[in-house]
Amino acid sequence: MIKKIFLVTIILIGAAAFVWKGTAFAATAEENYKFYCAQCHGLDGKGEGANAKPKAFGIDLPEMSVTPRNHTSSEDMSKLSDTDVQNAISDGGASVSKSSIMPPFGKTLTEAEIKDLTAYLRKLCKCKGK
Numbered sequence: 001m002i003k004k005i006f007l008v009t010i011i012l013i014g015a016a017a018f019v020w021k022g023t024a025f026a027a028t029a030e031e032n033y034k035f036y037c038a039q040c041h042g043l044d045g046k047g048e049g050a051n052a053k054p055k056a057f058g059i060d061l062p063e064m065s066v067t068p069r070n071h072t073s074s075e076d077m078s079k080l081s082d083t084d085v086q087n088a089i090s091d092g093g094a095s096v097s098k099s100s101i102m103p104p105f106g107k108t109l110t111e112a113e114i115k116d117l118t119a120y121l122r123k124l125c126k127c128k129g130k
Contacts, residue, residue, distance in 0.1 A: 029120035032113055036105060045071035045124040051101075066099040077125035085118045085129065 027035070034043060042049040047068040070076060077085075087095060089109070093102030109117070122128065 027113070029113070029116035032109065032117055033120055036108070037117075040068040040099075040102065041071055042068075045121070047071070066093070068102075069098065071121050071124045074125045074127035077121065077129070078127040079130060081129040082115075082118050082122075085121055086114050089114050089117055 033041075033045075037045075038049055039051045040049045041047055042052070047070040049068065052068045084096065088098065088102070090104060090106035092100070092104035094100040095104070105114070
């Protein structure tokens with residue numbers, strides 16, 4: 001009897017930890033942007049992140065063949081549908097004829113995180129997609 005109570009208690013604690021972990025540690029779209037995107041696109045989204053500059057941190061870096069997109073440009077961003085943006089995030093820059101340096105995040109971020117990140121980009125550009 002004590003073994004059954006102990007086993008049930010362990011299962012309930014494990015289930016509770018699993019459920020709470022899924023919500024307590026979820027990153028916001030802004031946090032994901034700062035972690036995954038800001039190195040090239042900049043914290044403000046203007047495409048001027050540290051990795052986009054040939055002399056980042058006083059070190060000569062090779063110039064990028066494609067300038068990172070300015071996510072604050074409503075003119076540029078409004079030309080893209082949400083699907084275009086989601087594909088770029090999921091499949092990487094090369095998939096949308098941008099820099100092959102931008103990795104695909106489709107296996108790093110969930111579909112929901114990619115959609116939230118797309119909505120965050122829409123806030124940065126203050127625009128809607130086509």
